[in-house]
Amino acid sequence: MGYKLSIENFNSALKELSKEYKIYAPKVLEGKGRFSDTDMVRYGEISTVEEIEFNKKSQFSYKEVLLPISQTLFFFTENEMKEADMEEKAPLIVLRSCDINSLRRIDDIYLRNGFEDPFYKKIREKAKFILIGCENSFENCFCVNMGTNKTEEYDMYLKVNGKEVVLDVKDTGLNKVVSKFENTSLEVTPDFVIENEVKVNIPENLSQDVMKSKMWDEYSERCIACGRCNFVCPTCTCFTMQDIFYKENEKSGERRRVWASCQVDGYTDMAGGHSFRNDKGQRMRFKALHKVYDYKKKWGYHMCVGCGRCDDICPEYISFSNCINKLEKAMDEVK
Structure with missing residues (x-):
């Protein structure tokens, strides 16, 4: 109405x-x-x-x-x-x-x-x-x-x-x-953007072979593993658990879940001291492919919604849209 x-x-x-x-x-x-x-x-x-x-x-x-x-x-x-x-x-x-x-x-x-x-x-x-x-x-x-x-x-x-x-x-x-404040009805059509200045192209032939591309090396040098891109993203959902014990009684406390980031140190730490994706380029690869490859294979649409907040917030001016647009060339590289 x-x-x-x-x-x-x-x-x-x-x-x-x-x-x-x-x-x-x-x-x-x-x-x-x-x-x-x-x-x-x-x-x-x-x-x-x-x-x-x-x-x-x-x-x-x-x-x-x-x-x-x-x-x-x-x-x-x-x-x-x-x-x-x-x-x-x-x-x-x-x-x-x-x-x-x-x-x-x-x-x-x-x-x-x-x-x-x-x-x-x-x-x-x-x-x-x-x-x-x-x-x-x-x-x-x-x-x-x-x-x-x-x-x-x-x-x-x-x-x-x-x-x-x-x-x-x-x-x-x-x-x-x-309706308590206005009874007159009218036709309303929402305003939607029909064109962005930034364009992205996700290659149709994108596969896991792109993991072998050298394009990820750039992010090993530039990314500082701050995790801001994950925290501002509306589709990142990872969390970690914390048990907080009170000083007054060390046998009582609370369990919290707290946002986590696949880009920060410690995200993949396991019992026994094992850790995966210590290289920041590997972390960027994991995030990028999850957003525009893995997720679609399961759900039928991409995880990324193109809000651009990750580009806005990055202190190293890393552009996720540019990363996506490099995938086509990267696929040619690994063929």
Whole structure:
């Protein structure tokens, strides 16, 4: 159902929704940038539409709402274990098409990969998603070539047009709230990017033979194994487990899961001191082929959604889109 509301009325709708939901959106965090006196666009809780940053790409993805950077799973003592309480309010998340497409990838890993993760499932089942459109492509985006520039999988579409807010509401519960503030319906079509400046080409003949290419040597020299590319990626889902023991009672504590990165030292450490992919070029090879080769073999579509955040964040200016575009030449090399 399409609606057109004044900003004031939409903010009233958000206030009504906040009784049931915690509303998250990309917002400007002043002074929180990576360099002195710079800002950062990152997901945070909002209460008005004016707080939402529509014109800049968020530097981190929405995934930290569904998959917290550090999440306590349960508490334990000598005699018992108690599962951590969940946030009572459901998350209502404002995000772009590429991120909504990435949600399908996270669901694959946590819900359809031979088991269901109960901690993720509890949050995921309650979550609702508000799409914001992209009238123009952002720097380093290549969502069009990855087929993630469009989506129909949203509960509500939101666009601010001057002093008015245009909505397309699909979810019954959200529609019940919004319709209190506006009963006039209209046709609403989301804005989707149809062209990116950055283009990528994944070769049709891509195979595991590309692992033998010398193209990976470049990344052994350039990558510093900081893991930022994984942490900002909306489809990276790896975590490690930590048991925290309390000083007051060393036999009690909590178990947390914490984000992990296949690019950092220690990721492949095993009992007995064994470790794999110590070379940073091998780690880049593993990540790249997982994103555009292995995943598609199992699920039928690529893991990467072309958001370009990895290119944005890399302190060594390593471009993942350039890496993808080198694969064709690399396949010619190993034939």
